[in-house]
Each structure stands twice: as structure tokens, then as C-alpha cells.
Amino acid sequence: MILEGLRQRGVVRTAELARRHGVSPMTIRTDLAALERRGDLLRVHGGAMLRERVALEPSYYEKATRNLDEKRRIGRRAAALVEDGMAVFIGNGTTTIEIVRALRERPPVGIKVFTNALTHATELAEIPGVEVYVIGGYLRGVSFAMVGPLARQALQGVYFDLAFLGANGVSLDHGITIPSLEEAETAREIIAHAQRVAIVADHSKFKTVTHGKIAQLSRVGIIVTDADLDAGFREELATMGLELLLA
Numbered sequence: 001m002i003l004e005g006l007r008q009r010g011v012v013r014t015a016e017l018a019r020r021h022g023v024s025p026m027t028i029r030t031d032l033a034a035l036e037r038r039g040d041l042l043r044v045h046g047g048a049m050l051r052e053r054v055a056l057e058p059s060y061y062e063k064a065t066r067n068l069d070e071k072r073r074i075g076r077r078a079a080a081l082v083e084d085g086m087a088v089f090i091g092n093g094t095t096t097i098e099i100v101r102a103l104r105e106r107p108p109v110g111i112k113v114f115t116n117a118l119t120h121a122t123e124l125a126e127i128p129g130v131e132v133y134v135i136g137g138y139l140r141g142v143s144f145a146m147v148g149p150l151a152r153q154a155l156q157g158v159y160f161d162l163a164f165l166g167a168n169g170v171s172l173d174h175g176i177t178i179p180s181l182e183e184a185e186t187a188r189e190i191i192a193h194a195q196r197v198a199i200v201a202d203h204s205k206f207k208t209v210t211h212g213k214i215a216q217l218s219r220v221g222i223i224v225t226d227a228d229l230d231a232g233f234r235e236e237l238a239t240m241g242l243e244l245l246l247a
Helices: 002-009 014-021 025-037 060-064 068-079 096-105 118-124 149-155 181-192 231-239
Strands: 011-013 041-044 047-050 087-090 112-115 131-134 138-140 145-147 160-166 169-171 175-178 194-200 212-215 222-225 243-246
Touching (some): 002 011, 002 025, 014 025, 014 047, 068 096, 068 194, 068 222, 087 096, 096 118, 096 160, 112 118, 118 131, 138 181, 145 149, 145 181, 149 181, 160 181, 181 194, 231 243
Parallel strands (some): 087 160, 112 131, 222 243
Antiparallel strands (some): 011 047, 041 047, 138 145, 169 175, 175 212
């Protein structure tokens, strides 16, 4: 029953399992330890997660061709949220770059676009009439993201109508996560400066947890994903009051 719960949600909590099955937390912890020894799960503080759900960080080029059609549809759907005169932030990633490309096809009037991704900045610079601002910092070669103290300093005194951020993991229990702790720290700063936050991620990122937490789902206003998202997950997001946009 524990493994079935893991297959459905990706993560289980010790206290919840104890209540559901009418046993003590110690009994659950004993079962989790046995399942971990078998290689079926990975124990974490307060519960466990599927071992294959703990995602590692692939390179930018490795991710660029994965689920490309879905990413393009997500990018177009997300770009439709940008209105004339807005100041928007577009974070690094192979899904967020598709927002940039969609804006190039039909750019809103008088927008300011901020980014911490060198890949995005070069393409944004080719869009007529768009003011482009690049957040500086330490360049992570695996993702082409600018992060660290200099990036956080550059964000001081700057605010956005809307911020788009990618994610490697979207979990009901663990929120929005990415593999890099440095990038997660920068993303949290971006969220603090945004009036609205939209997470863009294809369906394969859901029920996955990576190492660096950006925010709980309750801190995010919009999620843009593709129509292959699991129906059960859609219902859970709806009960949380999130705006879910399916491309």
C-alpha cells in the first residue's frame, strides 16, 4: 500500500501513512526502512519518495530536445499572458526559451523583459521594440543561468508584473524544485520581486522532486503545462486555487 501511494503521488509522509493505516509512526518508519533496503524508495525527512523521482540535473543541450513539441506549445500559451507595457522576468531554461521565441512572433508593445539567462538575452535582443535587461552574476555553464550574490544584488529595487520560471520538479508536498541550490536561491529572490508568478513545465516534471526548493505551490499563481498532465494532479491543483493553463 505504501508503494502504491508512492506510484500515485511520488512522495508519502510518515504521519499521514500512520493515520491512514491505523498503525504507529514507528511501524511506518520500519516499513520504509525495509523498502529502502530493497531499493524501492528513498527515505527523506518526514517520509519517503520514489528513488527514480529524484531527478539529477541534465545539461541545457540535453534538455533542449526533450518534449520539444510540448515546450513550444507551453511557450506560446505562456507568452499570451504578456500584455502591452508590462515588465516581465523570464528565467533560464529550455521551456522558458520558447516563451522568448513566441514573443518574437508577435511582440506586445512597450514591454521590458528581464532575464538571467545568456541564451535568452541573445534571442530577446533580436525582437524589435523590446527593452532587454540582463541580470548579472556567476554563470553556471550547465544551464547558462546567472546566479549568486551579484544576481541578487542586481534584483534590488526592480519589480515585475509577471515572472516566468521553469522547474525540474512540481510536487504537491514539496512544491517547485530545481537541481541547483544556487539557482533556487536566485529564483526565490525573483519571486519576491514579482506581482504574479507563472511556472512553466511539461507534464514529465510533475510528481518529481529535485534538490533545490523554489517555493511552495501556494506561492505560485499560475502553472502552464501541456494537456498530458495527469487528471488527478489537475484536480489537486484546482482545489488549491491555482490557475492551471493547459497547452
